[in-house]
Amino acid sequence: MRYVDEYRDPAIAMALAGQINRASTKPWVLMEVCGGQTHTLMRYGIGDLIADSVELVHGPGCPVCVTPLEMIDQAIAIAARPDTIFTSYGDMLRVPGSRRDLFQARSEGADVRIVYSPMDAVQIARANPSREVVFFGVGFETTAPANAMAVWQARRQCLTNFSMLVSHVLVPPAMRLILESPGNRVQGFIAPGHVCAIMGFREYEVLASEFHVPIVVGGFEPVDLLEAISMLVVQLESGRAEVENQYSRSVDYLGNRPAQNIMREVFTVTDRKWRGIGEIGSSGLRLRDEFSTFDAEKVFRLEPLHVEEPRECISALVLQGRCKPVQCAAFGTTCTPMHPLGAPMVSAEGACAAWYQYKRHV
Amino acid sequence: MCLAVPGRVVDLTGDDPAFRSANVDFCGIRKSINLAFTPEAVVGDYVLVHVGFAISRIDASEAHRTFAYLKSIGALSEEGYAA
Amino acid sequence: MSKLLQREELVFTCPLPVAAHDRIVLGHGSGGRLSANLLRDVFLRRFSNPVLDRLDDQAVFPIGGSQVAFTTDSFVVQPLFFPGGDIGSLAIHGTVNDLAMSGAMPLYIGAAFIVEEGLPIETLRRVAESMAVAAESAGVMIVTGDTKVVQRGKGDGVFITTTGIGIVPSGIRMSANAVRPGDVVILSGFIGDHGIAILSSREGLQFDTTILSDSAPLHGLVADMLAALPPGSDAIRCMRDPTRGGLSSTLNELADASGVGIQVVEAKIPVRDQVRGACELLGLDPMYVANEGKLVAVVAPEAADRILAAMRKHPLGTDAAIIGTAVLGNPGMVTMKTAFGSTKIVDLLPGDQLPRIC
Numbered sequence: 001m002r003y004v005d006e007y008r009d010p011a012i013a014m015a016l017a018g019q020i021n022r023a024s025t026k027p028w029v030l031m032e033v034c035g036g037q038t039h040t041l042m043r044y045g046i047g048d049l050i051a052d053s054v055e056l057v058h059g060p061g062c063p064v065c066v067t068p069l070e071m072i073d074q075a076i077a078i079a080a081r082p083d084t085i086f087t088s089y090g091d092m093l094r095v096p097g098s099r100r101d102l103f104q105a106r107s108e109g110a111d112v113r114i115v116y117s118p119m120d121a122v123q124i125a126r127a128n129p130s131r132e133v134v135f136f137g138v139g140f141e142t143t144a145p146a147n148a149m150a151v152w153q154a155r156r157q158c159l160t161n162f163s164m165l166v167s168h169v170l171v172p173p174a175m176r177l178i179l180e181s182p183g184n185r186v187q188g189f190i191a192p193g194h195v196c197a198i199m200g201f202r203e204y205e206v207l208a209s210e211f212h213v214p215i216v217v218g219g220f221e222p223v224d225l226l227e228a229i230s231m232l233v234v235q236l237e238s239g240r241a242e243v244e245n246q247y248s249r250s251v252d253y254l255g256n257r258p259a260q261n262i263m264r265e266v267f268t269v270t271d272r273k274w275r276g277i278g279e280i281g282s283s284g285l286r287l288r289d290e291f292s293t294f295d296a297e298k299v300f301r302l303e304p305l306h307v308e309e310p311r312e313c314i315s316a317l318v319l320q321g322r323c324k325p326v327q328c329a330a331f332g333t334t335c336t337p338m339h340p341l342g343a344p345m346v347s348a349e350g351a352c353a354a355w356y357q358y359k360r361h362v
Numbered sequence: 363m364c365l366a367v368p369g370r371v372v373d374l375t376g377d378d379p380a381f382r383s384a385n386v387d388f389c390g391i392r393k394s395i396n397l398a399f400t401p402e403a404v405v406g407d408y409v410l411v412h413v414g415f416a417i418s419r420i421d422a423s424e425a426h427r428t429f430a431y432l433k434s435i436g437a438l439s440e441e442g443y444a445a
Numbered sequence: 446m447s448k449l450l451q452r453e454e455l456v457f458t459c460p461l462p463v464a465a466h467d468r469i470v471l472g473h474g475s476g477g478r479l480s481a482n483l484l485r486d487v488f489l490r491r492f493s494n495p496v497l498d499r500l501d502d503q504a505v506f507p508i509g510g511s512q513v514a515f516t517t518d519s520f521v522v523q524p525l526f527f528p529g530g531d532i533g534s535l536a537i538h539g540t541v542n543d544l545a546m547s548g549a550m551p552l553y554i555g556a557a558f559i560v561e562e563g564l565p566i567e568t569l570r571r572v573a574e575s576m577a578v579a580a581e582s583a584g585v586m587i588v589t590g591d592t593k594v595v596q597r598g599k600g601d602g603v604f605i606t607t608t609g610i611g612i613v614p615s616g617i618r619m620s621a622n623a624v625r626p627g628d629v630v631i632l633s634g635f636i637g638d639h640g641i642a643i644l645s646s647r648e649g650l651q652f653d654t655t656i657l658s659d660s661a662p663l664h665g666l667v668a669d670m671l672a673a674l675p676p677g678s679d680a681i682r683c684m685r686d687p688t689r690g691g692l693s694s695t696l697n698e699l700a701d702a703s704g705v706g707i708q709v710v711e712a713k714i715p716v717r718d719q720v721r722g723a724c725e726l727l728g729l730d731p732m733y734v735a736n737e738g739k740l741v742a743v744v745a746p747e748a749a750d751r752i753l754a755a756m757r758k759h760p761l762g763t764d765a766a767i768i769g770t771a772v773l774g775n776p777g778m779v780t781m782k783t784a785f786g787s788t789k790i791v792d793l794l795p796g797d798q799l800p801r802i803c
Contacts, residue, residue, distance in 0.1 A: 001388070001718070001721065001722060001725060004725065010784050011437075012433065012435065014436075014439055015435045016432075036365060044784075045783060046785070063364075089413070090799030091799065106470070107466075107468045107471075114799060116413065118413065118414075142366065142412055143364060145417070146396075146414065146417075149396070149415070194410070194417065197366070198417055249424050250418045251418070252421075364802065367725045390719035391719055391726060393652040411726070
């Protein structure tokens with residue numbers, strides 16, 4: 001597969017690992033923000049190749065992991081309504097709300113369908129005019145334009161039976177929270193390449209200069225990540241704190257204008273609660289008022305909920321990179337992918353699930 | 363987050379910019395992909411696909427340039443092993 | 446219709462996450478961890494006996510001086526007709542393969558049809574035709590059967606349940622618990638073809654591909670493997686066909702039953718480009734994608750080359766490869782050496798793999 005296979009070349013990876021190990025004079029603490037990058041790092045055992053030079057901590061960049069319990073409960077409540085088709089990306093179906101997940105809702109009679117694209121949900125709405133079709137709009141900036149386009153198209157097609165339960169979150173506010181936290185250990189960031197494909201990387205320059213922290217926009221294959229780590233180590237060793245772009249084949253400075261435009265036309269910035277972390281100001285997106293007839297929270301007049309997360313779970317610390325999953329007393333015992341206590345154990349991309357999958361025996 | 367996969371644009375369909383789409387090939391798998399965000403993509407280009415949308419056109423010359431460097435250090439290290 | 450949500454639907458008290466299922470969810474049928482738990486907690490608890498407890502794909506027991514292999518299987522697949530096969534041929538191949546994995550020569554098959562009211566008779570005719578052709582070419586006879594009709598909406602077109610009987614040649618004794626450290630793991634060909642062929646035609650995920658299901662009867666391949674060995678040899682410790690749950694589930698079952706670790710080498714596992722492409726696109730791992738015409742054999746190290754050579758001469762084994770070994774360490778666990786020299790755990794999935802965005 002072009003642009004994939006060559007970036008999985010073990011010889012290049014080993015060379016980059018050697019470069020990193022030679023360049024670093026002390027172990028640097030780096031965070032990959034994105035869960036997809038966590039998955040690659042774990043899957044290829046990249047941490048082991050550079051264990052003496054770099055400590056990798058895993059960030060909160062998994063939309064499945066950070067969607068709050070309340071939102072899952074709202075989704076389940078909507079899905080359970082008669083005459084409703086609830087559509088979602090596959091990832092969200094196994095995420096537990098406060099009591100159950102969408103799979104269980106389905107087993108109790110809810111019509112819950114997995115779609116590949118939000119446009120598929122619009123198509124289902126068009127084909128089922130007598131049913132309410134609701135799409136679970138989760139994700140980071142990468143997914144927001146696609147979800148925005150679905151709402152935009154639904155309006156253009158005058159669909160009155162389509163709505164979206166929006167739980168979008170944004171990356172830079174979460175990075176800021178991590179950097180501002182008194183216990184922060186992160187000295188450099190790999191910024192999420194696919195988010196930057198949409199947004200560009202202008203907004204990361206503020207973070208880099210304000211907190212004097214180097215940030216490298218990185219891709220998702222092992223060679224991409226090792227190169228990004230190498231670039232961060234070079235910056236750290238020379239005392240620089242700049243934004244650099246490793247993923248230049250897919251990301252440029254300004255990002256994708258048409259995607260940003262549709263995103264801004266349909267969504268506006270709002271405060272969001274992050275599962276495991278709590279409320280972060282201006283950290284998410286909601287539908288603009290002009291699109292309120294497509295907002296499932298308004299259509300179904302959902303009451304705000306407040307649900308406590310299990311106390312045993314230290315996901316807040318894991319998602320901020322302050323603890324490793326194995327430091328949690330529940331890890332691998334009362335908390336496993338079969339019985340997740342916290343969100344990072346749910347998604348294959350979640351930091352805890354990735355550790356459970358690849359590192360349990362170490 | 364955000365699984366995005368590179369695929370090659372095989373043919374273009376639709377004149378309406380919001381509905382512009384293409385058949386995109388992923389190792390022999392073909393799927394219709396929305397090109398609303400990559401109006402510049404033409405047949406033969408590689409695009410990065412996420413949830414049915416092309417979110418970026420892969421810059422082939424930039425990829426070539428940056429990969430040439432990676433390849434050179436990979437080759438160097440292999441020689442190093444051999445020596 | 447009022448759009449106001451009833452407040453009482455949203456009473457949340459205990460914040461504990463999902464702990465146990467008190468109802469069946471689809472994942473219980475996925476061949477993963479949920480299936481294993483269901484089997485253990487509901488069926489084995491009540492049905493336990495020495496023949497069943499071996500948990501092989503078929504039961505083998507003596508009747509009148511012969512070792513009889515006996516199996517039963519149900520087939521529920523949507524769509525009924527898919528690239529490379531249909532529910533009818535699949536039912537025959539699946540049953541033949543379950544018998545063949547004991548080394549048995551399959552002989553007789555029974556088939557029960559649960560048909561949904563409203564199904565066009567022509568559809569059923571096509572299924573029956575396909576079964577007949579598959580049975581004929583596999584050399585088995587369909588000798589008994591049953592038909593029931595359920596109300597519209599209570600079935601999914603047609604479900605087929607089969608039973609199969611075969612005879613195990615004397616001296617052959619294979620079982621999942623016979624694997625020993627040092628044994629070699631052989632896979633008969635490319636993985637994931639069936640699962641991807643089915644997915645490509647599912648509503649919501651549709652994509653164009655020329656991938657065909659690998660659905661095929663494997664008893665001929667097995668016969669060639671046995672013929673390569675001296676009579677009575679125990680060099681083939683066990684065989685399994687990695688169907689639902691994919692190769693990873695089968696390897697986990699073998700490791701679990703034998704109390705050994707199994708270590709496979711990622712680069713040795715054959716995956717077609719198209720299957721890889723589909724898996725990358727949907728975020729799936731081919732190790733968990735279903736096959737219907739592949740087998741995994743765990744064999745004595747000294748016989749591995751001879752068995753592999755015999756497999757490669759058979760049309761269904763041309764791409765056979767040694768993919769790993771049974772090891773003493775990590776008993777019950779399957780591990781994989783990646784191209785980067787690191788090791789990862791190949792676990793059972795809780796339920797079905799889901800297409801993902803992240």
